[in-house]
Amino acid sequence: RLILRATEREALMKHYEEKRYTERVAIERIEAESRAQADDMVVAEVPFTILLNGVEVATLLCYPSALTFLAAGYLFSEGFVDAGTDLSEIVVNEKGCYVQVTAKGTVRLPHGNLTGRLVISGCGQCRVPLMQGVGNGLPAPVSSDLRMDHRVLIEMMNQFQESSAVFRDTGAVHSCAICDRRALGYQADDIGRHNALDKVVGWSFLNGIDREDKVLLITGRASSEMVLKTVRAGIPVLVSRSAATSLGVSLAEHLGCTLIGFARGGRMNIYSHGFRVG
Amino acid sequence: RLILRATEREALMKHYEEKRYTERVAIERIEAESRAQADDMVVAEVPFTILLNGVEVATLLCYPSALTFLAAGYLFSEGFVDAGTDLSEIVVNEKGCYVQVTAKGTVRLPHGNLTGRLVISGCGQCRVPLMQGVGNGLPAPVSSDLRMDHRVLIEMMNQFQESSAVFRDTGAVHSCAICDRRALGYQADDIGRHNALDKVVGWSFLNGIDREDKVLLITGRASSEMVLKTVRAGIPVLVSRSAATSLGVSLAEHLGCTLIGFARGGRMNIYSHGFRVG
Numbered sequence: 061r062l063i064l065r066a067t068e069r070e071a072l073m074k075h076y077e078e079k080r081y082t083e084r085v086a087i088e089r090i091e092a093e094s095r096a097q098a099d100d101m102v103v104a105e106v107p108f109t110i111l112l113n114g115v116e117v118a119t120l121l122c123y124p125s126a127l128t129f130l131a132a133g134y135l136f137s138e139g140f141v142d143a144g145t146d147l148s149e150i151v152v153n154e155k156g157c158y159v160q161v162t163a164k165g166t167v168r169l170p171h172g173n174l175t176g177r178l179v180i181s182g183c184g185q186c187r188v189p190l191m192q193g194v195g196n197g198l199p200a201p202v203s204s205d206l207r208m209d210h211r212v213l214i215e216m217m218n219q220f221q222e223s224s225a226v227f228r229d230t231g232a233v234h235s236c237a238i239c240d241r242r243a244l245g246y247q248a249d250d251i252g253r254h255n256a257l258d259k260v261v262g263w264s265f266l267n268g269i270d271r272e273d274k275v276l277l278i279t280g281r282a283s284s285e286m287v288l289k290t291v292r293a294g295i296p297v298l299v300s301r302s303a304a305t306s307l308g309v310s311l312a313e314h315l316g317c318t319l320i321g322f323a324r325g326g327r328m329n330i331y332s333h334g335f336r337v338g
Numbered sequence: 339r340l341i342l343r344a345t346e347r348e349a350l351m352k353h354y355e356e357k358r359y360t361e362r363v364a365i366e367r368i369e370a371e372s373r374a375q376a377d378d379m380v381v382a383e384v385p386f387t388i389l390l391n392g393v394e395v396a397t398l399l400c401y402p403s404a405l406t407f408l409a410a411g412y413l414f415s416e417g418f419v420d421a422g423t424d425l426s427e428i429v430v431n432e433k434g435c436y437v438q439v440t441a442k443g444t445v446r447l448p449h450g451n452l453t454g455r456l457v458i459s460g461c462g463q464c465r466v467p468l469m470q471g472v473g474n475g476l477p478a479p480v481s482s483d484l485r486m487d488h489r490v491l492i493e494m495m496n497q498f499q500e501s502s503a504v505f506r507d508t509g510a511v512h513s514c515a516i517c518d519r520r521a522l523g524y525q526a527d528d529i530g531r532h533n534a535l536d537k538v539v540g541w542s543f544l545n546g547i548d549r550e551d552k553v554l555l556i557t558g559r560a561s562s563e564m565v566l567k568t569v570r571a572g573i574p575v576l577v578s579r580s581a582a583t584s585l586g587v588s589l590a591e592h593l594g595c596t597l598i599g600f601a602r603g604g605r606m607n608i609y610s611h612g613f614r615v616g
Contacts, residue, residue, distance in 0.1 A: 308383065
């Protein structure tokens with residue numbers, strides 16, 4: 061179904077493996093009583109504009125890896141397209157920092173003053189559990205027979221957290237990875253935790269990967285938007301290295317998602333639907 | 339100029355001092371080989387809708403402290419109002435999670451498919467240094483005679499990082515504080531680093547505080563948006579506990595802002611305009 065321009069796709073796949081988008085900058089470093097000229101590596105941050113069927117949908121500030129996946133994942137996560145939508149062409153212009161996506165089938169373009177940002181008009185605390193994305197409400201609850209061994213999960217979290225070279229170089233990115241009950245799969249980095257997740261979801265979407273037996277690992281906080289994106293992708297388990305928020309927990313509970321936080325150093329907190337982790 | 343409803347203002351001021359918006363949730367904790375029922379504290383996350391002169395401007399997902407300041411700071415940081423705009427009334431409805439702001443003078447309401455999100459159509463890397471907020475371009479460069487001793491800055495960063503009770507309880511918030519060359523001032527927490535900064539800027543705005551001799555301290559990464567918000571507020575120095583990004587550094591350089599990263603444990607990296615720190 062999908063036509064990726066072959067050279068760009070290869071380039072993007074290689075980028076994840078080989079290329080680090082960093083810049084060396086001249087700094088002054090103060091340490092104890094010394095002050096010295098030094099070099100430092102900073103992570104690249106670029107604006108990236110997504111056009112869907114010729115309409116400007118959003119401009120994301122992002123780390124410029126895996127832009128094809130970011131575009132697809134963002135459009136899907138935010139409800140502009142569905143899993144069944146035919147993304148017939150995705151052409152990334154790296155120099156111009158934009159992507160043109162051609163889609164057939166279900167396409168929801170922004171109108172009025174709605175953009176790709178999820179607009180939430182209520183929550184548990186407000187007693188008005190109504191959420192509005194672009195033309196769609198809460199995603200359907202996730203259903204999955206997945207069962208996982210917590211020791212495998214702990215081992216994968218350890219691997220996951222050690223594998224981002226960009227993080228080691230710059231300390232400035234979040235990561236997201238997808239895994240099944242046995243092994244770690246595709247992993248992406250970004251300066252934004254939402255973008256990192258969208259890249260992984262976009263990867264799974266463009267590669268026709270089943271998601272109902274998968275798990276997402278993230279370094280950033282599990283807030284409401286992270287849970288919603290996970291559930292919308294049909295992924296039953298979200299595991300964070302850091303904390304969860306109240307709205308994240310209540311949405312995960314409501315939507316059948318296993319939410320795990322503080323998964324590091326051999327421990328984890330299970331906030332909802334713990335039956336999937338044995 | 340400004341009329342805050344007194345009870346709400348008092349309540350909000352007290353909230354920062356006394357109230358922590360957290361929820362106790364039942365979890366399962368896995369640690370070594372044990373799995374046990376336990377309690378955990380999670381930080382409150384709520385959607386908060388901002389109406390400006392009756393028009394819905396944005397819905398933020400936020401930590402519900404200092405909502406008056408968040409509303410004012412967001413409207414100012416994102417260019418909906420200017421420093422000279424008369425915010426004649428700010429009425430927070432905490433139960434409904436929304437705020438109604440009445441403003442006179444310069445007011446830029448969203449139109450078309452623009453929302454409060456900063457839309458950036460170019461950057462250094464793209465060689466098109468054009469940025470568009472809501473009707474405004476890049477902020478004017480910051481100018482200030484402020485000079486600071488780096489030892490005072492290090493001491494304030496230490497205090498700042500130890501003073502968030504919500505972070506100690508939940509590990510899930512970012513903080514922002516304002517200080518002058520001698521002492522730490524108002525501090526705010528939020529689940530989003532942008533919101534925490536907006537709360538502090540809103541506080542300074544509503545209290546008529548001079549900003550050209552102040553410094554912002556943040557726990558989160560210094561990306562382009564954080565630098566832009568700092569400069570737009572007229573604050574000459576931004577100090578982060580964590581990393582800076584390439585676009586953050588180049589904007590700070592261009593806009594006369596002293597940008598400092600990795601300020602912790604007695605050290606710091608100065609990325610731009612280091613003359614203000616002695």
